[in-house]
Amino acid sequence: MFKLPDVMSLLPEVIAKEGSSRFGALVEVWLKQMNDIAETVRVMSEWKAIDKAEGVTLDDIGGNVGQPRGQATDEVYRMLLRSKLARMNANGSLDSVIQVLALALQAKPHEFRLTEQHSDPVEPEPAAVHVSSVPYEKLNSAGLSPAQFVALVERLVAAGVRVSRVELTGTFSLATIVDQLEVNEHGLGDEAMIQGGTLGDMYVPGNDYDLPI
Template sequence: MFKLPDVMSLLPDVITKKGSQFGALVEVWLKQMNDLAETLRVMSEWKAIDKAEGSTLDDIGGNVGQPRGQATDEVYRMLLRSKLARMNASGSLDSVIQVLALALQAEPNEFRLTEQHSDPVQPEPAALHVSSVPYEKLNSAGLSPAQFVALVERLVAAGVRVSRVELTGTFALASIADRLEVSEDGFADEAMRHGGTLGDLYVPGNDYELPI
C-alpha cells in the first residue's frame, strides 16, 4: 500500500507544505492507486482454488473439466482438488486415500479402506468398506456422507461400490476410571463450548448427485 507521507517525502519541500492543494491531489491519486493495488492482490489470490469464489471458481472448473452442479463454493473447492488429484490416481486403495486426503485437506492416516471380498461376516466381491473417515472433515467441507460415497466410487474401478462408511468422531472417555480429566475430547462443558464429537455408521441411500 502507498502512504501519503512516504510519497510526499520524495517531493521538494516547496510543493509539499502541509495543507497544500498539491498534497490533496496526491492523496486522491493515492486512494485510486491503493484501490487498484487491492484489486490486483485479490485477482492474484483468486488464482488459487482455496481463495477463489463464485464465477472465478467456475472458470477454474472449466479449465479442468469439473462442472459445479448444485455444489456450494466449499464443496466445489473439494471437487476441484479431487479432480486434479484424480488425474494422477491409479485406482489403488493407497491412491484413493491420497486423493481423499487432498480433497478434504486431511492426513492420509485419517482414512482407512478395506476390500470387502475378505470380510468374514459380509463378503462381497466388488465392494469397499470405508472403516475410518473423520466426520469433522466432511462437515467442514459441507459434504454429506452420500456425496462422500459418490466421490470414493468415482475414484475406484468401475463397478466397485462402497457398502458402508464408518464416520469417526473425537469423543473419548477418561483414561482412568472414576477420575475427572479435562479434555477437548471428553464430555462437553456447561456452555457447550468444548467436548468431543460422536461418530456414526452410514449405509448408502439417496441424496442429490455431485457432478463427478
C-alpha cells in the same frame, strides 16, 4: 498498500508536505485510487488458486479441468476441483484413493482407512470396499454429506466396485484418569458448548443432490 507519509517523503522539499495542505489532500485522493487498484490486483492474483477463488472464477477453473459445478456450493466445488486434479494421476488402488481423499478434504492420509470387502469375515463381498475410518469434521468443513462422500469414493475406485458402508470417526475420547471429569477438545463439552469431542456415526443413505463427478 501506499501510505501518505511515505509518498510525501519522496517529494522535493519545495512542496508543502503536510497532509492538511491542498497538495496533500490531492495526493490522498490519488492514493485511495491506487490502493483500490492494488487490492483488486491482489485479489485477482489470489483467485488463481482453487482455495481462494469464488463464484464465477471457480467456474472458470472448473471449465479448464473439465469439472462442472452442478448444485455444489463454493466449498464443495473446491473439494471437487482438488479431487478432479488428483484423480488424473490416480490408478484406482486403495492407496491412490486415500491420497485423493486426503487432498480433496485437506486431511492427512493416515486419517482414512479403506479395506476390501471380499476378505470381511462377517459380510464378504467381492466387489465392494469398506471405509472404516473417515474424519467426520472434514466432511462437515467441506459441506459434504456422507452420501456425497460415498459417491466420490465410488468414482475413485475401479469400475463396478461399490462402497458397502462408511464409518465416520469423531474426536471424542474417554478420560485418562478414572473418576475424574476432563473438559478438553476430546472429552465432554463444557457448559458453553465451545469445546469438547465429537461423536462418530455410520453412514445411512439420505436424499442428497447428486454431485457432478
